Amino acid sequence: MVSPNEETLIYGTKVSTVFPGTLSGQDINQEPTNMDLAMKLHYLRGIYYFNSQAMRGLTTMDIKEPMFTWFNHFYTTSGRLRLAESGRPYIKCNDCGVRFIEAHCTKTLEEWLEIKDEEALEKLLVPHHVIGPELALSPLCVFAGQTHTENLGLGLLTMFSCGGVSVGLSWAHILGDAFSAADFMKGWGHAMAAQQPAQPFKPAQTNTKPKTSPSPPTPTHDPLSTKQVGQVGDHWVYPNSCKMEAFSFNLTAPQITHLQSKLCGPLGTKQIPVFETICAIIWKLIAQTRNGPEPKVVTICKNDSGPRKNGILGNGQVIKTVEAGFSILEVQPKELVELLINRAVDDRPKIEDAVERDNGLSDLVVYGANLTFVDLEGADLYGLEFNGQKPTYVGYKVDGVGEEGLVLVLPGPKDEGKNGNGRKVVTLIMPENQVAELKSELKREFSIA
Amino acid sequence: MPPPMPKFSNSVKLKYVKLGYQYLVNHFLTLALVPVIITLLIQVIRLGPDEILTLWYSLRFDFLQILGSSFFVILLVTMFFMSRPRPVFLVDYVCYKPPASFRVPFSTFMEHSRIILSHEPKSVDFQMRILERSGLGEETCLPPAIHYIPPTPTMESSRGEAEMVIFSAIELLVNQTGIKPKDIDILIVNCSLFSPTPSLSAMVINKYKMRSNIRSFNLSGMGCSAGVIAIDLARDLLQVHPNSNALVVSTEIITPNNYQGKERSMLLPNCLFRMGAAAILLSNRRSDRCRAKYRLLHVVRTHRGADDKAYRCVYEEEDPEGKVGISLSKDLMAIAGEALKSNITTIGPLVLPASEQVLFLLSLIGRKIFNPKWKPYIPDFKQAFDHFCIHAGGRAVIDELQKSLLLSPEHVEASRMTLHRFGNTSSSSLWYEMSYIEAKGRMRKGDRVWQIAFGSGFKCNSAVWLCNRSVQTPTNGPWVDCIDRYPMHVPEVVKI
Numbered sequence: 019m020v021s022p023n024e025e026t027l028i029y030g031t032k033v034s035t036v037f038p039g040t041l042s043g044q045d046i047n048q049e050p051t052n053m054d055l056a057m058k059l060h061y062l063r064g065i066y067y068f069n070s071q072a073m074r075g076l077t078t079m080d081i082k083e084p085m086f087t088w089f090n091h092f093y094t095t096s097g098r099l100r101l102a103e104s105g106r107p108y109i110k111c112n113d114c115g116v117r118f119i120e121a122h123c124t125k126t127l128e129e130w131l132e133i134k135d136e137e138a139l140e141k142l143l144v145p146h147h148v149i150g151p152e153l154a155l156s157p158l159c160v161f162a163g164q165t166h167t168e169n170l171g172l173g174l175l176t177m178f179s180c181g182g183v184s185v186g187l188s189w190a191h192i193l194g195d196a197f198s199a200a201d202f203m204k205g206w207g208h209a210m211a212a213q214q215p216a217q218p219f220k221p222a223q224t225n226t227k228p229k230t231s232p233s234p235p236t237p238t239h240d241p242l243s244t245k246q247v248g249q250v251g252d253h254w255v256y257p258n259s260c261k262m263e264a265f266s267f268n269l270t271a272p273q274i275t276h277l278q279s280k281l282c283g284p285l286g287t288k289q290i291p292v293f294e295t296i297c298a299i300i301w302k303l304i305a306q307t308r309n310g311p312e313p314k315v316v317t318i319c320k321n322d323s324g325p326r327k328n329g330i331l332g333n334g335q336v337i338k339t340v341e342a343g344f345s346i347l348e349v350q351p352k353e354l355v356e357l358l359i360n361r362a363v364d365d366r367p368k369i370e371d372a373v374e375r376d377n378g379l380s381d382l383v384v385y386g387a388n389l390t391f392v393d394l395e396g397a398d399l400y401g402l403e404f405n406g407q408k409p410t411y412v413g414y415k416v417d418g419v420g421e422e423g424l425v426l427v428l429p430g431p432k433d434e435g436k437n438g439n440g441r442k443v444v445t446l447i448m449p450e451n452q453v454a455e456l457k458s459e460l461k462r463e464f465s466i467a
Numbered sequence: 468m469p470p471p472m473p474k475f476s477n478s479v480k481l482k483y484v485k486l487g488y489q490y491l492v493n494h495f496l497t498l499a500l501v502p503v504i505i506t507l508l509i510q511v512i513r514l515g516p517d518e519i520l521t522l523w524y525s526l527r528f529d530f531l532q533i534l535g536s537s538f539f540v541i542l543l544v545t546m547f548f549m550s551r552p553r554p555v556f557l558v559d560y561v562c563y564k565p566p567a568s569f570r571v572p573f574s575t576f577m578e579h580s581r582i583i584l585s586h587e588p589k590s591v592d593f594q595m596r597i598l599e600r601s602g603l604g605e606e607t608c609l610p611p612a613i614h615y616i617p618p619t620p621t622m623e624s625s626r627g628e629a630e631m632v633i634f635s636a637i638e639l640l641v642n643q644t645g646i647k648p649k650d651i652d653i654l655i656v657n658c659s660l661f662s663p664t665p666s667l668s669a670m671v672i673n674k675y676k677m678r679s680n681i682r683s684f685n686l687s688g689m690g691c692s693a694g695v696i697a698i699d700l701a702r703d704l705l706q707v708h709p710n711s712n713a714l715v716v717s718t719e720i721i722t723p724n725n726y727q728g729k730e731r732s733m734l735l736p737n738c739l740f741r742m743g744a745a746a747i748l749l750s751n752r753r754s755d756r757c758r759a760k761y762r763l764l765h766v767v768r769t770h771r772g773a774d775d776k777a778y779r780c781v782y783e784e785e786d787p788e789g790k791v792g793i794s795l796s797k798d799l800m801a802i803a804g805e806a807l808k809s810n811i812t813t814i815g816p817l818v819l820p821a822s823e824q825v826l827f828l829l830s831l832i833g834r835k836i837f838n839p840k841w842k843p844y845i846p847d848f849k850q851a852f853d854h855f856c857i858h859a860g861g862r863a864v865i866d867e868l869q870k871s872l873l874l875s876p877e878h879v880e881a882s883r884m885t886l887h888r889f890g891n892t893s894s895s896s897l898w899y900e901m902s903y904i905e906a907k908g909r910m911r912k913g914d915r916v917w918q919i920a921f922g923s924g925f926k927c928n929s930a931v932w933l934c935n936r937s938v939q940t941p942t943n944g945p946w947v948d949c950i951d952r953y954p955m956h957v958p959e960v961v962k963i
Contacts, residue, residue, distance in 0.1 A: 033616040035575050039567030041605055086568040098574065113605070114574035155578055 028176065030122040036161070037115030039086035042093040047100075048109040050192055052373035053333040053366065055107065056244060056382045059256040060191035061417040062199055063144045064399075069127055070181030072407035078120055078175065081183075081404070084209035089116070092202055094331060095159045095193060099149065106378035107192075109158070117147070118161045119174045127182030131411070144174065144186035146417065149254040160188040183404075190254075194331035196414060197321055197397045202331060204401035211403070241368035242339040243317040245387035245420055246380065256383055256418040263450040264415045265457060268430060269296075269442045273464060281352050290355050293320075293393040293427055296444060298354035299463060300425055304389060304448075305346035307455045313389040313422060314342045318362055321396030335392075337369065337384065338362035386420025386447075394428045408432065415445055423448040489850070492822035553709070553751045555702045556759030557932065558646075561639040562899050563632045563718075563744040564945040565608035571741075572605045573598060573963045583617050583727070590729040597738045599960045602862035602883065606949075607741040607890035612722045625661055625722040626670075628742070632718055633667065634674060636746035639943075644748055646712070648675035653704050653713035654683040657697045657894055659923075660783075661720035662687035671716065682708075690781065690922025691858055693717065694894035695930045698749070699766040705751040712752065718744035719893035726792035733792030739861055743892025743899065761916070761932040765817050769810040771925045777802045781923035793923075800867055806927035807871060810919070811848070814929055818851040818915075848872050852931070853914040855879065856900040858921055859886035868919070884953045889945070894920065899945060903953070906946040910938040 050058075089096055097111040123130065149156040161174055174186040189199050240246070247256060269277075278295050297318070305312035318338045340362045346354070373380060384390070399412040411431055416424055423446065430441025448456060491498065511519065577595055584591050610631075612624035633656070641648065654677065656668040666685035671677070684700060686693050694717040701713040721742055726733045750759065771777035780796040796802075816824060823846040830844035848855075855878045857868050865886065869879045881900040885892075889899050897918045904910050914934040921927050941947065 032619065034611075034614045035579065035616070036568075037570075037572055037575055039570070041572075083566075083568055112574040113572040114578055115572070155581060 027124055028121050029124070030120075032120045034118050034120075035115035036082065036085045036089065036118045037096045037113045038089040038093045040090050042096075042111050042113050046093075046111040048094045048097065048111055050107065050109065050378075051332065052370040052378065054192045054194075055373050055378045056369050057191040057195070057333050057384055058107070058149075059247065059250065059254055059381060059383055059418045060385050061148060062187070062189040062191060062196055063146070063415045063417055064187040064189065064199065064203070065144050065411075065413045066185045066187070066203070066402060066409045067127060067131070067411045068183045068185070068404050068407065069410050070178075072404040072409070073181050073183050074405060076404060078177070081175065081210065082118065084212070085116075085118070085206065088206050088209035091205060092331065095202070097158065098154055099156060099158070099192075100154060104377055104379075109192075115157070116159045116161060117157050121174065121176045123176050123178045123184075125178060126180035127178045127184075127410075128180070130178060130184075144188060144415075147188045148417075149190055149192075149252075156190075158190045158193050161185065185402075191333070191416075191418075195319075195333045195335040196392070196394055197335060198331040198333075200394075200397040200399050200401060204398055207401065207403040211406075241365050241372050242315060242341070242363075243337055243365040243387060243390075244369055244372065244382040244384050247383055248381070250381045254418075256420065258419075258421065260421055260449040260451070262386075262419050262421075262423075262447050263453045264445060264447045265453060266413060266443055266445040267460065267464065269444060269464065271440060274442065277464070281350075281355065290352075291359070292442065293391075293395065294355045294358045295351075296427055296442070297358055297391045297425070298351040300391075300444075300446070300460075301354055301389065302346055302349075302351050303456065303459050303463060304423070304452075307452060307459055309452075312346050314346065315388045316340050316358075317365070317384070317388045317390040318358065319385075319390065319392040321393070337365050339365045339388070383418070383420045385416055385418070385424045386422050389422045390419075390424045392424065392426045394426060397429070399429060400432055413443065413445065416447060419447045421449055423452075489820065489822040492825055493820045495821065553706055554756075555705050555763040556750050556752075556755050556935065557761040557763065558712070558748040558750050558755050558759045559640065559644045560745060560747040560760075560898055560901070561636055561643060562895065562902050562945045563636045563639075563742075563746075565632075565742050567606075569608035569610065569614070569742065570606050571609050571614075573961070576738075577963055579614075579616055584729060587729040590731060590734060593731050594734055594738055595963060597735060599963055600862065601738055602865075602886045602957050603739070603741075603890050604887040604957075606888055608743075610720075610722045610742055613725050617727065618725045620722045620725055622663070622723075625720055626663065628722045629658070629661060629663075629667055629670065629718070629720050630674075632720075632742060632744035633671060633716055633746075636716060636718075636744045637671065637675065637714070640714075640746040640748060643943075646748060648677050650712065651677055651681060651714045652708065652711040653701060654681055654716075655686065655697045655701055655713065656684070656716045656718075657686040657689065657693040658718050658720055659688055659690050659693055659893065660724045661722075667716075690924055690926065691719075691860060691891075691893045691896075692920035692922030692924075692926045692928040694745070694897055695766060695918060695920050695928035696768065696926075697894075698747070698763070698930055699768060699928070701749050702763055702766060705749060708751075710752050712748060712750040712755070715747040715749060716744065717747070717894040717898065719895070724793070726790065728786045728788050728790035728792060730786040730792065730794065732794040732796070733786060735795050736793050739891040741890030741892055743889055743895045745895035745898035747898065756935075759935050760938055762935050763930065764915070764933050765814065765931040766928070767810055767814040767817070767930075768928045769806055769813060769926065771802065771806050771809065771927070774802075774925075777806070777925040780925055800863055802925050803864060803921050803927070804867060804871060806921065806925055807868065807919070810927040810929055811846070811872075814931070815846055818917075818931060819846050819848070820850055823847055823850060845871070845873060848917070849874065849878065851915065852917040853911075854881070854901075854904050854909070854916045856897045856904075856916060856918040857882040858919060859883075859889075859891055859896040859900065860921055861891060862886065864921065880954050883957060884955070887955070887957050888949060888953070894922075896920075902941075902944055903946055903950075905938045905941060906944060906950045907953075908940045910934055912937045 093111050093113065094109055096113050096115045097109040098114050099107050100110045101107055147160040176184045274292055277299065278290055281295055282290055301316060318340060320336045322334045322336050340358055342357060400408045402409060414426060414428055426445040428443045428445065430443050432440055576598065580594050581591050610628040612619050654668050654671060656671060658667055668683040668685040672681060672683060682704065686697055689696055697715045697717060701715050705711055705713055721740055726737050776798060780799050780802050781793060783793045785791050815827065827844050827846050834841045834843060855874060857865055857879060859882050865879050865882045881903045884903055885896055885899045892899060897920060901916065912934055916932040918930045
């Protein structure tokens, strides 16, 4: 399966484990909330690129050592999943650790970024772990590797020949949403600078019982934004009927302004938000290119506008559904934008209810149950700093996406000294048979290279 | 209820009888001489001063005779003092504390084990059972090379570990004692399983630019009791070289010795051995007498290698798959017991009070002449020593010794807690235990400490130290950040 190219690109792989430096304690368990369990089949794959300047004077040990202090705060990520007697999963915080993989690359960072478009190659830099088949041995987070190592998290550190570095993160969504993951990574930068985290550390609640939905008894309708999946057992992989492929493109600020004005006239730039613009355009495009019924229902995920508590991981993002009562092909994108802004319904209580009914035993898919758009603008993706330098590029993808597809809108690399809307990166994860056509349509629409 | 009362009063009576007997025998000479002196004194007083003067003049001392006799007496006294061994002082010692990033939580160890030995579930289960019952805690440390899956033990990483632990320990010692490396006259490094060329002692000399006429020694292959052997060697050298000091570094380098196979008898060391090192400064200089912490009283070494079973009980060899590991035989505890018996038979007369020795002698004679079935009398070593440092080889070793020597849990607390916090650090474990006792504030001037170590061969070596000055609770040291959590109860079986 490994092409000759891949073998020569990455070498010197070493696998180890990183865990909290201080004993977390005996018998500390973390109960995932209903929302956490609803997201369990999804995995975030993040990649952070740092140039050689950011890595000046830093060795692998300099990067690895502070992780032990960092995990003192986020010890949940070092735990392992267990099943309670009822069958409901919980996290045992036993300091088992996060897998950390170090590797070297024959190319320089610049050379690599030129071939970045090849998704297969990026797979080399980001670990693709899943939970299972042995639940109890699966790490929740991995810092790299295409192995069957099963952690809650995994990380891969790849050293480029020029001195630059890429850090790949594989993150089980049960731990938290992308906003939490971004905060988590930021903590690493703080630990390296030997700073305290921005907020005083609030330990993740120990032995908490899942909160029951506070809303009044809801009708027993399945939430619109999810799809029930057959029992996956201990191997938390979404049994997708088709192979999903991911691709990204960048949008500069002028391009975004151009799009907004195209939609709503010259005054539109002030009126409509960027995210909804992009969503509307892509929604219409997908309706046009798709063979089969057009997507009438979409799911929108955004940051919770309430104050986010740094230091606590969780699935707190807002999940709304939008249902179009008309044909998408026949309306202008502007109307879609209005729909997205005004008619989005918060689906979270229904999701929590659905999970509660089954006591966490149900297997759901949220991303990709409908065409899903995720706004990661509020995520501080560029908050992780090495030597005070921000990454040159950060990308995030999701694995375990349903057939309807997922669109992520991420903040782009920050330009020096520019405020306001910077660049954006749009990542689409679609069934592979739709990708080629979609790419050409998007190229035309967004006038991108 | 009648029965308990008589027992209680009986035991109290027995206690007083025992105390009385001990006082009588231990102070026999005093008790015998005192009446004689008193009688003489009374006689002299009765004689009166004039009579005494008459007696004095009648002796008719010649000046030459007086001079000659005084010279003779002075000569005898000088010869006596010269022939006495030079006292050897332990100026200070330090123990290496590994950083928290090297620690090994149980769950991580077991997960790594499952991944590496994925085809050998029985061996993995065996390791888990060992770990559960080992008495180790979750803060014991392994070197970085062993944290990888699979472990990457290279020569370079072994040297890296050696440099890290040995140099850190020596830096600490230099800071604490103020000694300059150039002033060290004797250097002894002991590390059993890692013996590169040039030796570890050469590595130290190179790093610290020591003198060219330093007397350096490197002891390898001598097992966990090599620490005491090194002390013995240092003592002998300090007898020959006046006005000198000796730096002894005891360590065990774990990196090259991680067993990668599946034989159960060889998996045990993987579960128990952990990183550690100690650096000790000994001296025979008068100037160090006041500031030294301890004085070395005795070193007793017992070697059971002549017995084949003892020789083979800790044996490094290749397993059927060709992987090298140290196999521990099932007779280990029995052999350790024999070695201990040998050792205490030799050390007993040196340290035990007369009362215990008499009892032991009587019991020995009785068993030889009257009835071999009599239970051998086990001398009460608690009367000879205030503190015990039993090599933290494993829970079984400590249990066995506690039983054989009839020690209370407080006596073996230092050993058990060292095993829990640091694991089996081989030859340096005795020093971690000593450090524990100091950290707890229990070391007082005049206290006697007994260090016992077992090692491959099979050897049992012990050293006896006398505390020279009351040791204040140290502000640095390996126990400083965790001493408040100890002593803690270590369950028989820990659930992983």
